[in-house]
Amino acid sequence: MAAPMELSCWGGGWGLPSVHSESLVVLAYAKFSGAPLKVTIIDSTWRGSRGDVPILTTEDSIVSKPANILNFLRKQNYDADCELSAKQGADTLAYTALLEEKLLPAVLHTFWIYRDAKECLNLLSNRLGTSQFFFGDTPSTLDAYVFGFLAPLYKVHFPRVHLQKHLKQLSNLCRLCDDILDSYFRHGPGGISPAGQEMVDANLRKLTQLVNKESNLIEKMDGNLRQSPQLLPRKLPTLKLTPAEEESNSLQLLSP
Secondary structure, eight states, rough: OOOEEEEOOOOOOOBOOOHHHHHHHHHHHHHTTHHHHHHHHEEGGGSOOGGGEEEOSSSSSOOOOOOHHHHHHHHTOOOTTTTTTHHHHHHHHHHHIIIIIHHHHHHTTTOOOHHHHHHHHHHHHHHTTTTSSSBBSSOHHHHHHHHHHHHHHHOOOOOTHHHHHHHHOOOHHHHHHHHHHHOOOOTTTOOHHHHHHHHHHHHHHHHHHHHHHHHHHHHHHHHHHHHHHOOOOOOOOOOOOHHHHHHHHHHHHHHH
């Protein structure tokens, strides 16, 4: 009998099993690979560091960070990528790096506008195309990462978030998030008691209030910058030569 595995992560809301992108990555991968995880919601994480979760605990191991946790699960024969080709494996690494570099900062600070993040969303949408998942009919690591990073941006209600508006225009990415939620998380990440969910919801309301306040502040700062006077580039005067000066200048250019 395999040793029990416990995953500690942020709580959920807005129809998501967790509102923390990296926690969602691990939760989704575990569902895709069939890894039997006992999910523990850490409410105090809202007041702590994002780096504390997700954490996977077994009888003799403590593993943190999504990439390390997914590698650990693969070693336990819970591999969502076992049927991928070498090319698809390389694509997974490339797009995962793109998500972490370009999109994750925007998700963590989603009330900012990120041109690189929009470009990342467009590339992911083009790569997914009309397929159900990124590599066919079966979800794998890349689907877990995309779901983890996009689902909070897609589902959480933020005011005047341009990146969220752009994501909702990419219907195939939104459909991917909805399909994963409906197929794998209909009953929650691992069973949350009503009392525990009420506490999580209270924390989520506090987070939303904080984000709304920051969003209004940034919008005010942006308005002030737009109203600031801008210095226009000076236009250099054009000098006109008389016919005699033009002839003299031409003779000088032709002389040896």
